Amino acid sequence: MLDTPSPSGFRIDPATVVTLRDVLAILELRISLEVESAGLAALRRSDEQLAAMRAALDALNESAAHAGDAVASDFAFHLEIALSTGNRYFTDIMTHLGRSEERRVGKECRSRWSPYH
Numbered sequence: 714m715l716d717t718p719s720p721s722g723f724r725i726d727p728a729t730v731v732t733l734r735d736v737l738a739i740l741e742l743r744i745s746l747e748v749e750s751a752g753l754a755a756l757r758r759s760d761e762q763l764a765a766m767r768a769a770l771d772a773l774n775e776s777a778a779h780a781g782d783a784v785a786s787d788f789a790f791h792l793e794i795a796l797s798t799g800n801r802y803f804t805d806i807m808t809h810l811g812r813s814e815e816r817r818v819g820k821e822c823r824s825r826w827s828p829y830h
Contacts, residue, residue, distance in 0.1 A: 724809065727751050743807075743810050747794070748799075749803075750798050750807070751794055753797075753798040753799070753803070754795075754799065757798060758797040759797075763797075765793045765796075766793045766794060769792075772786045773787055773790045778828075788812070791807055791811060792804070792808060792811060800824075
């Protein structure tokens with residue numbers, strides 16, 4: 714689930730994520746990071762970064778409105794926020810969590826909707 718190490722070395726071993734409580738703990742971590750990164754991004758962002766965040770949010774809204782890939786759009790939006798903090802560790806951790814979540818959700822959707830399942 715969360716097995717690809719980031720450039721900073723941050724990694725959550727998928728073997729340790731075995732219960733619903735573990736999954737919720739990771740979501741709690743991600744939400745906490747998103748809130749803090751949003752506050753820092755609001756203080757530190759450039760006009761170009763604000764435009765990139767707006768474009769990513771518009772893409773997310775478009776995906777959600779038309780049953781598109783909202784997971785990828787959500788990741789892109791939160792990554793733009795993390796980039797706007799100016800702190801590479803926010804970017805590294807959000808990249809790791811976001812890509813891992815994309816793989817997990819994609820795998821679940823493929824298995825759920827596969828005609829062979």
